[in-house]
Amino acid sequence: MDRVRLGRTNLMVSPVGLGCGGYSRLGMRESKDASIAEGVVKHALDLGINYFDTARVYGTEEVVGKIVQSERADVVISTKTMFRDKDGGYMPAEKLVESLEKSLVRMNTDYVDVFSFHGVTPEHLDYCIEEYVPVLQQQIELGKIRHLGVTESFAQDPTHEMLRKAVPGGCFDVVMVGFNFLNAGARDQVLPDCIAHDVGTQVMHAVRRALSNPDVLIQNIEQLIASGEINKGAVNADDPLEFLTSHPGVQSIVEAAYRYCRHEPGVSLVLTGTGSVDHLTSNVAALTAPPLPDDLMAELDSIFGKVRSVSGD
Ligand SMILES: NC(=O)c1ccc[n+]([C@@H]2O[C@H](COP(=O)([O-])OP(=O)(O)OC[C@H]3O[C@@H](n4cnc5c(N)ncnc54)[C@H](OP(=O)(O)O)[C@@H]3O)[C@@H](O)[C@H]2O)c1
Structure with a gap:
């Protein structure tokens, strides 16, 4: 598999990351x-994936x-820390360092390539x-976080x-952003700034539940028709993505x-x-396939282009 540059980290990563959550x-x-x-x-490594996101x-x-373990030097590990306690209060900063140390022990490694605040x-x-x-910057100086x-x-x-x-604030070299064809708002709201500031991006929610479960998809579509973000006449209510699945250039919604x-x-x-x-x-x-055909991209964006309220959950 090819490698791409993860923004200003200069880490070379596979364009596919294994989401372990x-x-x-x-x-x-x-x-x-x-x-x-x-x-x-193991299968991910065999397929050439070198990016693993866990927490x-x-x-x-x-x-x-x-x-x-045996390929640690070629693998990029991303893990995360929570920062709020069970009552919703902020954890003391030492607890985040403790969380890092415990992650290092669990993964039997000396350093984490990308250490993120989880779900801010x-x-x-x-x-x-x-x-x-x-x-956490002190932990970078100690070599425990890259x-x-x-x-x-x-x-x-x-x-x-x-x-x-x-993203423009400058503290974070890598961000994880939700992006899918139901809500592609990151295209205008986040990704241009990531390019401008050379921040590496990992996309989550590309499929999630709505695009892997037909019942959840229908619930999402009903919600979007009710909110006025998509036109009722734009989709077949029983099989909203029929135009996609019947297209000769596509095998499945996923x-x-x-x-x-x-x-x-x-x-x-x-x-x-x-x-x-x-x-x-x-x-x-x-x-690793080519982009979707232009006519499908255009149709998806004409139906869902105004959606900003759902995540695909
Ligand atoms: N705030 C955060 O930090 C945060 C939040 C969410 C996610 N994440 C990260 O992002 C990663 C990706 O999560 P996601 O939920 O967004 O993943 P996703 O890849 O968008 O969707 C995964 C879902 O789709 C199903 N699926 C995958 N391939 C399929 C296929 N070929 N056919 C049918 N169903 C398929 C999976 O079930 P099967 O197991 O049956 O394949 C799973 O339920 C997570 O693992 C985690 O690392 C981070």
Whole structure:
């Protein structure tokens, strides 16, 4: 698989990243059998993926650390820390350092390539920057973190208010942004600033639930018709993406959804989250395929182009 530059980190990464969280958590959400997750990570390496996004709360750091061990120098690991306690208060900064240390132990590694604040909503960004970033910068000096990042909460912040402020702010070399053809607002609201500031981007929610589950898709479409963000007459209510699945250039909604994201200017890599090696194989094929045909891109954008309220959950 090719390598792309992850913005100003200058890390060379695969354009497909393995998402080790989301609804699948490498299959560990359904099954406590770590061998399934290990098989997915091994398969990702075999397919040429060198970017792995995990987090303490996903419960997949051990699996990632164990399987990438022998190729650690060529692999880019992204993990994250929470910053609020169970009562919603801010954790003391030392707890974030403790979280980093525990991640290093779980992954059996000396450093994390990208260490991000997990799911920051707009009201918490300033606190993270003022109180935590200086402490984590000391960890960069100690060699335990290579780059700082921030991930948004797309469901709670579907207009990217947090990232619109964080990207030009300059503290974060890498961001994780929600982007899919149901809500492509990041195209105007986030990605141009990422290009201007040379910030590396990881796309999440390319498929999520709405584009992998027909019932959830219909619920999303009903919500968007009710909010007036899409025209009722623009889609067939029973099979809203029929124009896509019947197109000769496309095999499935999932394939189209990944291809839609992959070629967007400003996108460094797209995360795919799965507990299935077969899904991973087909998703990598989609993410390394050419862009969607122009007529499909135009149709998707004419239907969903004004949507800013959903995340695809
Ligand atoms: N704020 C944050 O920091 C944050 C939030 C969300 C996600 N993330 C990161 O982003 C990653 C990607 O998460 P996502 O939820 O956005 O993933 P996604 O790739 O958009 O969607 C994954 C969902 O689609 C299903 N799926 C995948 N391939 C499929 C296929 N070929 N056919 C049918 N269904 C398929 C998966 O189920 P199967 O297991 O059945 O394949 C899973 O439920 C996460 O793993 C995590 O690393 C971060």
